[in-house]
Amino acid sequence: xxxxxxxxxxxxxxxxxxxxxxxxxxxxxxxxxxxxxxxNKIDSLYVGAMSGGLYNYQEHLASVMADYIGQVGVPAxxxxxxxxxxxxxxxxxxxxxxxxxxxxxxVGGVEKMWDADDGTFVLATAADQEYEAYNGVTFPGLYAMMxxxxxxxxxxxxxxxxxxxxxxxxxxxxxxxxxxPFEITLKDVLKATKVADPFGLLDCSPITDGxxxxxxxxxxxxxxFTDKPIKIKGVGAATGPIALHDHKDLTRIDAVRLSxxxxxxxxxxxxxxxxxxxxxxxxxxxxxxxxxELGFFEYGTAGKAIANGEATxxxxxxxxxxxxxxxxxxxxxATGVAQLIExxxxxxxxxxxxxxEGARLGLTxxxxxxxxxxxxxxxxxx
Amino acid sequence: MANSQRxxxxxxxxxxLEAQKxxxxxxxxxxxxxxxxxxxxxxxxxxxxxxxxxxxxxxVHTPSxxxxxxxxxxxxxxxxxxxxxxxxxxTDTAFEDIKIGAKVELIFRKMxxxxxxxxxNYGYKAIVCK
Amino acid sequence: xxxxxxxGSYVPRYSIKISTIADQWGxxxxxxxxxxxxxxxxxxxxxxxxxxIAVQAAKYAVQRAQIDPQKIGAVYIGSESHPYVVKPSGxxxxxxxxxxxxxxxxxxxxACKAGSEAMFVAYSHVKSxxxxxxMGIGADTSQGAPGxxxxxxxxxxxxxxxxxxxNVIANVIETHSFATDTADFWRREAQMYPRHxxxxxxxxxxxxxxLNATRIVMEKANLKASDFAHAVFHMPNGRFPRKAGKIMxxxxxxxxxxxxxxxxGNTYSGSSITGFSAILDVLKPGExxxxxxxxxxxxxxAFIFEATDKIVDxxxxxxxxxxxLKNNRMYLTYGQYVAYRxxxxxxx
Numbered sequence: 001x002x003x004x005x006x007x008x009x010x011x012x013x014x015x016x017x018x019x020x021x022x023x024x025x026x027x028x029x030x031x032x033x034x035x036x037x038x039x040n041k042i043d044s045l046y047v048g049a050m051s052g053g054l055y056n057y058q059e060h061l062a063s064v065m066a067d068y069i070g071q072v073g074v075p076a077x078x079x080x081x082x083x084x085x086x087x088x089x090x091x092x093x094x095x096x097x098x099x100x101x102x103x104x105x106x107v108g109g110v111e112k113m114w115d116a117d118d119g120t121f122v123l124a125t126a127a128d129q130e131y132e133a134y135n136g137v138t139f140p141g142l143y144a145m146m147x148x149x150x151x152x153x154x155x156x157x158x159x160x161x162x163x164x165x166x167x168x169x170x171x172x173x174x175x176x177x178x179x180x181p182f183e184i185t186l187k188d189v190l191k192a193t194k195v196a197d198p199f200g201l202l203d204c205s206p207i208t209d210g211x212x213x214x215x216x217x218x219x220x221x222x223x224x225f226t227d228k229p230i231k232i233k234g235v236g237a238a239t240g241p242i243a244l245h246d247h248k249d250l251t252r253i254d255a256v257r258l259s260x261x262x263x264x265x266x267x268x269x270x271x272x273x274x275x276x277x278x279x280x281x282x283x284x285x286x287x288x289x290x291x292x293e294l295g296f297f298e299y300g301t302a303g304k305a306i307a308n309g310e311a312t313x314x315x316x317x318x319x320x321x322x323x324x325x326x327x328x329x330x331x332x333x334a335t336g337v338a339q340l341i342e343x344x345x346x347x348x349x350x351x352x353x354x355x356x357e358g359a360r361l362g363l364t365x366x367x368x369x370x371x372x373x374x375x376x377x378x379x380x381x382x
Numbered sequence: 383m384a385n386s387q388r389x390x391x392x393x394x395x396x397x398x399l400e401a402q403k404x405x406x407x408x409x410x411x412x413x414x415x416x417x418x419x420x421x422x423x424x425x426x427x428x429x430x431x432x433x434x435x436x437x438x439x440x441x442v443h444t445p446s447x448x449x450x451x452x453x454x455x456x457x458x459x460x461x462x463x464x465x466x467x468x469x470x471x472x473t474d475t476a477f478e479d480i481k482i483g484a485k486v487e488l489i490f491r492k493m494x495x496x497x498x499x500x501x502x503n504y505g506y507k508a509i510v511c512k
Numbered sequence: 513x514x515x516x517x518x519x520g521s522y523v524p525r526y527s528i529k530i531s532t533i534a535d536q537w538g539x540x541x542x543x544x545x546x547x548x549x550x551x552x553x554x555x556x557x558x559x560x561x562x563x564x565i566a567v568q569a570a571k572y573a574v575q576r577a578q579i580d581p582q583k584i585g586a587v588y589i590g591s592e593s594h595p596y597v598v599k600p601s602g603x604x605x606x607x608x609x610x611x612x613x614x615x616x617x618x619x620x621x622x623a624c625k626a627g628s629e630a631m632f633v634a635y636s637h638v639k640s641x642x643x644x645x646x647m648g649i650g651a652d653t654s655q656g657a658p659g660x661x662x663x664x665x666x667x668x669x670x671x672x673x674x675x676x677x678x679n680v681i682a683n684v685i686e687t688h689s690f691a692t693d694t695a696d697f698w699r700r701e702a703q704m705y706p707r708h709x710x711x712x713x714x715x716x717x718x719x720x721x722x723l724n725a726t727r728i729v730m731e732k733a734n735l736k737a738s739d740f741a742h743a744v745f746h747m748p749n750g751r752f753p754r755k756a757g758k759i760m761x762x763x764x765x766x767x768x769x770x771x772x773x774x775x776x777g778n779t780y781s782g783s784s785i786t787g788f789s790a791i792l793d794v795l796k797p798g799e800x801x802x803x804x805x806x807x808x809x810x811x812x813x814a815f816i817f818e819a820t821d822k823i824v825d826x827x828x829x830x831x832x833x834x835x836x837l838k839n840n841r842m843y844l845t846y847g848q849y850v851a852y853r854x855x856x857x858x859x860x
Binding site: 397398450471504 | 557559561563564571595596854
């Protein structure tokens with residue numbers, strides 16, 4: 001298998017992009033990535049998107065996008081794995097290059113969520129439609145049920161839980177692409193509109209329009225496209241039970257642990273080696289559970305560790321320097337790709353005021369549903 | 383929302399709590415061909431009693447449109463006395479009586495309806511036992 | 513003999529006080545309570561309809577009868593608030609209870625007497641030897657227009673009765689039905705609320721049919737009022753059944769147990785039969801009870817029952833109706849009430 005590198009990146013502003021449709025935002029990110037890699041032709045295209053059908057009444061997204069980025073004729077496929085669609089698309093591109101089938105693959109993720117008639121319904125289709133969504137579950141509700149058990153079992157306080165979004169908003173301040181690049185206070189979090197107990201609005205990632213795209217190429221020719229190719233050192237993916245009620249332990253997300261173990265093994269590194277991570281903080285509890293499953297903290301300790309500053313600059317590992325899903329925004333299908341872009345920027349030393357000093361090795365973790373899928377990528381500066 | 387054909391085929395599970403008990407002990411409420419625990423394909427059909435315990439719950443304040451008429455409402459993950467796990471809305475119960483570990487009983491209720499002219503969807507909900 | 517082998521009643525746990533409704537419309541609560549002789553009424557929860565009520569009542573009936581639901585050969589549900597105008601309630605109920613698919617089922621409508629006619633047909637099936645068991649159910653989420661007199665009484669609840677020939681808890685001694693075309697109360701297709709003829713619903717409708725049915729059934733059985741432990745008549749309010757009972761020679765003591773209307777209101781198809789269910793909760797072996805329904809339009813079904821020794825074995829196998837009415841209540845504001853009953857227009 002060939003080694004694979006990221007040689008170009010492109011991102012749209014995340015937010016409420018009222019004037020752009022789903023094609024526009026994808027094309028903006030994809031064309032930026034092609035400019036970044038100084039190419040105008042690709043061999044293959046993958047599009048990560050959760051629900052073009054329900055959000056925009058548009059399926060067949062891969063062909064739509066190939067057409068609108070001037071690449072008609074290339075093979076193209078859309079990859080769907082709920083909120084991990086983006087990173088699953090990256091994984092497809094990774095293996096297409098590793099296998100030798102293609103040399104230049106554009107992997108993009110997109111979601112145009114503000115077109116939805118009923119966005120809560122769309123997201124709930126990532127749960128078991130007949131046995132969770134039918135019974136009134138919402139996505140905040142599923143993670144809230146994890147939080148309830150976690151808080152009771154480990155004595156995590158509401159204030160400690162709030163530390164996650166507070167930290168991530170602080171990180172986002174210096175991210176020009178972030179949807180909410182401003183700080184929030186503990187009082188803001190505690191007084192926010194109720195969503196699903198114990199969560200208020202500020203425990204939840206927002207509804208976001210946005211797209212992200214990367215260009216992948218074999219490492220051996222990566223320098224043709226960029227001075228600073230970023231090596232994808234390891235990839236791991238896993239599935240978990242589709243319904244939260246089938247998780248043996250409601251405070252664990254096994255798919256995250258499995259995907260991380262596979263990625264660490266592929267990369268030949270351990271959690272201690274990771275300097276920073278972009279993780280799937282769709283809800284405040286998610287970052288805590290994921291940080292434990294990734295091996296950064298012992299089970300039951302990540303919440304307090306994050307509240308104590310262990311996951312920000314100067315701490316044990318910087319989690320979500322971009323602001324995470326919470327503050328950067330969470331355009332579902334784009335999120336997994338955008339995480340790799342943040343990691344690339346950090347490893348290339350292009351992260352501006354949010355640059356992590358000496359960043360050499362970073363990790364991204366992206367998941368779907370209540371842990372039905374998880375994908376981990378480990379990236380390295382050369 | 384479930385249209386009539388999708389709705390009708392789930393009736394045995396939703397109305398009568400028909401479940402499969404695999405020979406490794408795993409109980410599945412919707413049908414499966416294979417146990418996720420051991421991979422066994424041997425099972426017997428059982429009807430759950432409808433009695434169980436709350437493992438976790440939340441109060442949903444921002445439902446999808448189909449549940450707005452019952453907003454806000456509680457949802458729980460329940461372990462039945464047979465050891466099956468399921469998700470159910472909690473009804474007819476004051477929010478302060480809903481606790482992890484509380485005993486519940488499943489009852490037959492209206493879940494939602496397809497607009498003004500579509501079918502009515504029925505199913506199970508839980509009541510906290512006093 | 514053929515009679516009841518199991519019975520069950522269910523009322524939603526939500527109620528509204530008559531005074532709450534009176535306050536809303538600027539009416540004098542105490543004069544209304546005194547006029548109607550009721551103080552509160554039940555209201556269906558937001559996820560309840562006449563069918564979910566029927567299902568719970570039927571579950572209690574099966575629980576008391578302790579029979580295999582598969583042996584029930586017919587199920588009839590009487591209601592004037594079937595969830596669908598076209599599509600049977602009965603099929604939903606039989607699937608919910610594990611009855612059938614080898615079952616005869618039909619939905620009945622006859623204003624407030626649809627429940628007793630469901631019982632009548634179920635009883636007749638067993639008596640004719642058509643089948644081993646048959647179930648008759650009456651359940652309603654009664655409609656009453658905002659500000660109309662009906663709003664003070666129209667309520668929610670229902671009862672189910674399984675008839676059989678073995679292990680009978682109360683034998684049917686006699687029946688009689690009495691019906692004429694009398695347009696005292698009606699609801700046309702696609703209308704949300706019924707209309708009624710005001711005082712025309714009294715003597716020419718309620719009393720004419722109830723008193724005739726009562727008189728004839730007692731004559732047929734050769735029984736007089738003092739032979740009964742309890743009697744119950746349809747309860748559009750608390751006043752009509754008391755007056756009917758008094759005319760027929762029943763004492764307040766004989767009437768008391770069945771007068772669930774004081775806390776339940778008028779559950780239309782579930783009214784008199786739920787009062788009868790309250791009587792079954794306390795009826796002693798050998799005691800007789802009279803049930804007379806009334807449905808506008810108009811007609812009455814009358815039944816005379818006599819309890820067997822077996823009744824004491826089943827009475828406590830499901831919740832008693834008076835306990836349901838007295839305990840664990842949640843009282844609604846008028847605003848909650850109109851939202852629960854969807855009397856305001858929603859946009860989804």
